[in-house]
Amino acid sequence: MSRQPPNAAILVSFPNADAIVDPLASFILKAQKEAVEKKGRFTIALSGGSLPKMLTGLVGNPAVKWDKWQVFYVDERAVPLDHADSNHLSCTNYLFSKVPIPQDNIHTLDTTLLNDLEELSDAYEKLLIREFAQKDAARFPVFDLILLGMGPDGHTASLFHGHELLAEEDRWIACLEDSPKPPPKRITFTYPVINHAARVVFVVTGKEKAEMLSQVLDNPEAGLPPSRVKPVFPGQLYWFVDDAAAAAVQYARTPFKI
Numbered sequence: 001m002s003r004q005p006p007n008a009a010i011l012v013s014f015p016n017a018d019a020i021v022d023p024l025a026s027f028i029l030k031a032q033k034e035a036v037e038k039k040g041r042f043t044i045a046l047s048g049g050s051l052p053k054m055l056t057g058l059v060g061n062p063a064v065k066w067d068k069w070q071v072f073y074v075d076e077r078a079v080p081l082d083h084a085d086s087n088h089l090s091c092t093n094y095l096f097s098k099v100p101i102p103q104d105n106i107h108t109l110d111t112t113l114l115n116d117l118e119e120l121s122d123a124y125e126k127l128l129i130r131e132f133a134q135k136d137a138a139r140f141p142v143f144d145l146i147l148l149g150m151g152p153d154g155h156t157a158s159l160f161h162g163h164e165l166l167a168e169e170d171r172w173i174a175c176l177e178d179s180p181k182p183p184p185k186r187i188t189f190t191y192p193v194i195n196h197a198a199r200v201v202f203v204v205t206g207k208e209k210a211e212m213l214s215q216v217l218d219n220p221e222a223g224l225p226p227s228r229v230k231p232v233f234p235g236q237l238y239w240f241v242d243d244a245a246a247a248a249v250q251y252a253r254t255p256f257k258i
């Protein structure tokens with residue numbers, strides 16, 4: 001059976017990082033509405049780095065149905081949940097401490113397993129299996145929305161250029177103890193999970209990412225980690241970037257519309 005090729009990525013550029021906050025919130029709300037109408041729940045996965053700060057447009061917005069959200073982390077550092085390196089802490093500080101989301105709807109690491117990365121990633125994979133395999137009976141989870149960042153070195157999630165995890169085709173969650181970006185011990189979604197999502201959005205800002213963004217969008221054959229994000233049809237990939245990050249990009253921009 002022939003499979004449709006992936007949809008082309010949609011690139012939207014905004015004047016600066018602040019100008020992305022409200023459109024991103026509107027985009028998330030649209031995805032939430034479609035998901036809740038269809039299945040009664042909204043599954044979303046969040047990254048760390050500069051991404052949590054970009055979610056503040058959701059705070060105080062009465063259209064967000066927090067009780068319908070099921071939140072996972074695209075990647076997480078193997079640290080306690082209140083550690084300064086924790087992506088969960090960052091999301092809590094910027095978002096979850098300010099909104100009425102039930103704590104049970106936020107799926108964090110089992111921090112009793114921090115000393116065993118394999119166990120830690122297995123346990124996180126089981127959380128995904130409980131959420132998706134039992135309800136949707138699919139080989140891979142189909143997130144309604146996955147939000148990604150991109151490092152200036154061209155990594156996304158905790159998938160780094162040249163790392164053996166780029167080839168993982170089977171597991172949903174993998175672990176690594178040699179992340180070039182500190183801290184070294186992490187767990188991460190694998191490509192099969194990212195690439196089965198209904199929508200994936202990269203949020204990338206700042207001039208220090210301009211060269212890498214142009215490599216990723218204009219030279220995808222180089223196979224840098226973000227270029228390997230190609231959601232299977234009918235999944236759709238978006239890039240929400242600022243003009244500084246997009247300065248060197250040739251790839252065609254699309255005007256933002258909801």
Ligand SMILES: O=C(O)[C@H](O)[C@@H](O)[C@H](O)[C@H](O)COP(=O)(O)O
Binds near residue numbers: 075148
């Ligand atoms: O845990 C992490 O390190 C993040 O989840 C990571 O994947 C992030 O998205 C990129 O490193 C980009 O980070 P910045 O947006 O801060 O550049």
